[in-house]
Each structure stands twice: as C-alpha cells, then as structure tokens.
Amino acid sequence: MNIPGIVSSPETDPNPQALSEDMRRSAHAWRVRLANVDLVNFPRAAMLAGTPLMQLAKRAGIDTAKPFHGQGLAPGYFVEMARPLFETWDQEAVVIDDRTIGRVSRGTLVSFEASMQCVNPPKVPAEPPSGDFADGPHLVCQVGDHGLVVSFDPQWLTTTTAVTTLHDAAQDPQVFAGLGYVAAVWDGRIRVSALVFGQPQSDVQAMFEYATSATLPVPHELKVADFRNELSSEGQMPLCVDVSQRKETMERLGVVLFFAEDQVMPGDIDWEVLRQVVRVVPEYRRDLGVAVASFYPPSGVGARDVAAHLLAREPALWKTFTIPGLATLIGSRNLAVAVVAGVTRDQAADIDEAMRKEAAAYLGSVELDRTMPMQCLFPTKDRYHLVDGELRLRYSVSEMVDAEANSEDLDERLEEWRERELFRTVVWEENAEQSAVDEHEAAMIIGAWLQEPGGSAAT
Template sequence: MLAQTNAVATAARRAGLDGTRPFAGQGMAPGEFVRIVRPLFETWDAEAVTLSEGTAEKVHRGLLVSFEGAMRCNNPPEPPLKEPTGVLTKDPYLAFSIGARRVVVTFDPRWLTTATATTTLHEAAQEPLVFSGIGTVASVSAGGRIRISALAFGQPETLAQAQLEYAKQSLVPEPPGLTWMDFRNELSKSELSQLHLGQSRERETVSRKSIALLFDEDEVLPGQIDRDVLTQVSRVVPEYRRDLGVAVASLLFNDNGVAVADLAAHFLAREPALWKTLTVPGLTTLIKSFNIAVSTVSGLSEEQAADLDAAMRETVSSYLGCVEVDRNLPLHDRLLPPYDDYHVAGAELRLVYSAARRLQDEANGEDLEEPLNEWRERGLFRTVAWEEDLEQSAAEERDESMLIQAWLNSQSE
C-alpha cells in the first residue's frame, strides 16, 4: 500500500492509481504515477542517512537510508508478480557492496512497474546497473551485511532525461542562467557532491543575501513558520552579526496559461546562478502538490544561508527548500512579500509595523502589547519592541493620496 502523504495521494489520484492495490493489473496508471511522483523524492520530508563507507558502520535496524550503486539483481521477478516469501534464496533482491560490507535490498515485486519488473531487473541480473532509492534498514548481521527494505527505488533520472521532460512541458523561452544543476537528481551521490563543491566555493564570498524558505502550508499552524524561522535564525547567526529582515506569507503561483515547469524555471534561474537547494523538477512537483508558504530572510552571508537551510532540514518537518532572492526577477518581485514582518538586530527582535496598519489595529482595539509579550515569553531575544517601517508607511501614504485624488477627480467630472 502506498504511504498516503498529501502529495503522494494527490499524485496517485492524478494518475488514476488505486493506492490500496499493488501496481500489477492497473494498466498505465503506475507508470504515470511514477512519472509524477519521482521529483517528490527531492523534497522527502524525512531525513534519510546517505549510505556510504563512512555511515555503513553506524546504521541500525529501523534507520531510514538513501542508497545508490551499481547493483546486480538476484532471482529477478517473473510474471505473475507474487508476494515475497521472506526467503532470500527465493525472493528477488538487489545486491551491491559498500567497502567491505555487503548490502542487500529487498522489495515487493507486486509494486514494481511493468518495465522495471520485466526488463530492467532482468538486465541487472546479467550485468550491474545503477539504482538509487530510499529504504529502511531491516537488519545488520554480525558479519556486517546490511539488509534494506526498499520504500522506493529505480534507475536515477539522468540530467538529459530531466531536461527533456522540462522541454516537453515548457511553453515559453528558457530563462537565462538555466543550467544542468537545476535538473540534478537529489538522490544521486555524484551529483550531490558536485552541488556541495559548488556551494562550498560560494561560501568564500562575504556578500549578504536574501533567501526564500519554502514550506508546506497545510502542515503548519498560524504563526508556526515565524517561530520556526526566528528560532533557527537565532541558532545559526551570531548575535553580533544579526541585522536581518524576516517576512512570512503565502506563495501563490498563478500559471495564467504558462506551464508549471516554466514557473519553476523562471523562479529558480538567473545569470549568474542563484544560490538554491531546489531544482526545476522538484519545484514543479511542489507547486502541483502543495499549498506553499514562504519566509524571506535578508542580510545573511552565504555560509549562514547554508547553515540555516541545514538547520531547517534537521528540525522543521514542513520545510521544503530554499532559493536566493533577487527582486529584479519578475516572479520574485511579484510573488515574494515586499516588506519585512520582523527586524532582528543583535539581541533585539523588532516587530515591524506601518502607520496605516497601526491605525487599523488601534481602531479595532487590538492589544499592542500582546504580540510583544508572546515573543518575550519565548526567551529567544533579550528585548522585543515595535519598529515602524518608514518606507512602507510612505508607500501606503502615497497610495492613499492617489486613491483620494482619483476619487476627487471623479467627483468633479
């Protein structure tokens, strides 16, 4: 049975797949489901330990791991696909080595797509093929053999395949700065190593950046993103370096006849490249599958941005990934919040307001001390106070003046 997370269930419905039944006997639906759901593994919200020589000695039963390697298939499945017997000499499984350790990946063949069951695994029985996937450690033997029960596995999508899929969906010209990195496979250790190398080089610079952190809006309560972001900001940014702006809002992508893949590409691509952890296939799937919220954080160094991303992945289950903000990009300017909700200055948290918003709150009888007290009780910052955003106040005053002038002009006609 498929794990019924919101995104997986949505993908199954779109593909016409019955998630309570094995793939066998469901026609073309399993293949369409796999096509839709593949990029979700880039944004898998559970932290899987990458299986490597360094981590193989520390794995234990029940641990979620990601794996990749050239594997041979033993006992490749034959139709009709049957339930596993639990006997390794009879059931199909993948096998490969990590250092001196043998790794065995077991799976239920009834959940395989037809192509995987009848072609790919039989080819892997003849010669090793590269597979990657996610699974749970079922056992670790006294001799060091690791047995993994696969949750999902397959041959990694190549960059060429990902780019071809984007080209097939795209309806507008490709944005400047779109590179192979925007189509990388998050489950591929080789591509991840190149990503980390590129980002480690970027850390050598000291320029300050704004980043947009994306969240699954359906998984959070009101105010939760604010608390999560400010908590992690206080962890990763030293007090003496804090001069940060933070805002939180819904991220509402509107296709307006444009392919979702185009929205993802134009949101992520720029020349020179934006710092980001998201990919075009991954963001495309997120837009289709989630209601997305965003928190922008300005004033971070590249190293702090990377540390904040790592902290969010470690502690916040609703977190989906991030991208550097460039207000010169039309989608960033149109979709991201224009003004900050918070200003973090050293050990002080300042709640930002505009003159118009303050007048509205006072007219509604809002208790202006209540939000201050809520943050004081959390103890993250030494002091908490209000701060007026003079730029926002001036902009709202100009807008109001224009509305009044337009009304006066209409009355005089």
C-alpha cells in the same frame, strides 16, 4: 523515531542497547527521485504509516487487488503520480552502507542504492514467487564485506519498461534505489525483501524532462548542476555556490527561506527565523529586515517553470535547492517563505544549518535577487527590522488605521516579543516608504470618489 525490527541478542552483540541506538542514528527519512518507479508491492508498501499510495492508485484507475500487468495505461499514470510522492516521503529507514550492513537485523526497514545485477530476470507475464528466492528474480551487489540480495515479487513490477530494465541489468549492472525489510541475515549476506525500487534520475534526464515540458521560455542561465539528484548518494554535495563569489564573504545579500506551511501555526515561522538569526548574526553586525508571507505560485504556470525561473541565474545564486527538488515542493505542498535581508553568504549557510536542526517545517533556502521577474513572488514589506540588540516591529499608516478600526491591541505584539526576552528592546518603527504609498493610494481613492456623481465635489 521508530525503526521497526531493530533487535539484537547478547549472543550476537555484546551491547544490544548500543547497537539499537546506533541503528536509530543511522536512520533517515527515505526520499528518492526516480526516473521510473519499477516496483511497488501494494499489499506491503501500502501498510506503511502515512502512505497515500492507495489513493494515488485509485486516482490512476489501478485495481490494487491485482498485479499491474494487464491493467492498460493505468500503471503508467500511477508511476507519474507516485514519483513526486517518493521525493517527499517521511518514512524513516536505516540506510544500507559499509557501516550498517553488518549490523542490521531481520525485520529492519532499510533503504538501499547501489549498482546491482539482476539474477533470473522476470518473465512476461510475471509468475508468482516459488517460495525460494534463489529461483526467482532478484538483485545482487557487494556492499563492503557483505553481499546484498534484494528479492522482489515480479507481479508488482509496474510497467514493461521495468521488466526491460531488469533484463538489461542481467547483462550490465544498473543503479537501483529502493526500500524494503531485511528478510534474512546469513554467512556475510543479507536479503532485503523490496517494497519499492526504481532507477535514480540523472541530472541530464531531469534537465531534458524540464526542457521538453516547459511552458515558459527556458532560462539561458540553466546549468546541468541545477538538476543534480541531491536525493541520490551520487548527487549529494555541499551548497551550490558560485566559486567566483566565495571570496566576497562580507557582501550582504537577502536570502529566502522556504517552509511547509501546513506544518506550522501562525507566528511559528517568525519566531524560529528570528531565533536562529539572533544565534547566527553577531549583535554588533545586525541591520536586518525580515518579511514572512505565504508563497503563491502564479496560476497556470507549471511548478518546474516556477522553480527554474526562481533559481537559474548567471553568476549562480547561493541556494540549497535544485530545480527538480523545488519544483516537487511547489507542486505538492502549501509553502510559506521568510525573506531575511542583510546577511553574508556564510551567515546564510549557518542559518540554513541551524534551521535544518531546529525547525521540522524548514525546507531550504535561495538567494534573493529582485531583478529576477519570478522573484517578485517573494514578500517586499519587512515585518521586522533587527538593529544591534533591538527588534523593531514595522508598521505603515494604513496598517495602524486598520488595527485601530478592528479594536486590536497595538501593544500586544510588543509585549509578546518583550516577554520572549530574545532582544534587549522591542519598539515600533514606521515603514515611511510604505506609509507614503498608502497615503498616495488613499488620496487617489478619495480624489476619484469626489469626482463621481453624488460625490462632495459634484455637489
């Protein structure tokens, strides 16, 4: 983890190495769900590593050498494209809170979220900074015992809506979230020079946005809580579990784990899922099926519709996703899923916690319910069967025939898993149900061929 600008001196801190390490532990990937992106300082924000802001700007028709004002509808297009980007950004920054605000130093990249008042709200058109931040527009608030000042270049406000919001904040404080560098530290205050900021989206705003854009019937089971802003400090809460189901801790269920497919190599998901399942589920309680596959959303259906129909149910599914959060992932990434069937809710939560610590590509989980039509997108054929301390590699007749036809070494997979020593024994297990389906389909194909002109039956 590389947090720029975390420096200290013996005069200001007796243990600068400990301070630096503390700041690194306080850093997190900055991700935010905004109702509106109010400011993007292109010349500075675009310099952050891995930022595709310039590509988005070009797609929206933005001239990045000029401020947003006077560029017509292009800033609005850019804002809509940038919102999902900030939800999945991986830029590390120190979170400004009661504990860290008195310990950050000049040059530190920080994230902030607070109810703030705007001083000297910007004019239209915006004027360049005068050089003295006190004369220009800035946001202020109190964080613990320290004052936080967020200065910004008003030329990089995205839309007139952003200007209006800041004028409103001059009268009544508004919640802003953003990213910036610490520019100065003095007399119990710090000043942050903003790169990006906006207003976090509320659950009601997100639900309304979905309902007005849905292309499929809106599920009746939707709740406002399904749209909470889990990326906001006010929206963070434990896993979404229906309270009435918490007593049924021994009930077995299936859980679907989502992964960023482009971040893994073939076989990585299988290994990581089985490794964590073995750690979480006691051997004497194992009778689990595991399936792994790429996730393909249906063509022509919006990401929000897919997410809503995967998650909305009464009683509520066990899940770590919100509808907006899953929709952003579906719309912006190639995904893969692993279905683990036969765990309890407590075990599902433990697997989720372990995966977040150990697997960088892991994104979250949701309870499996095959009665929900959209969940037919999840794989149905188990690749693995875990029984006690044994791993059974599942196969069907057609899979074995195909493997032999392609001269594949059928023992290679067995030996690979045996060498990993994760299980006491590793064996093959026929998926009799799938084999029956394969044989029936083969019989139908052969029967149809025999009935064709030139087939054996015809001759």
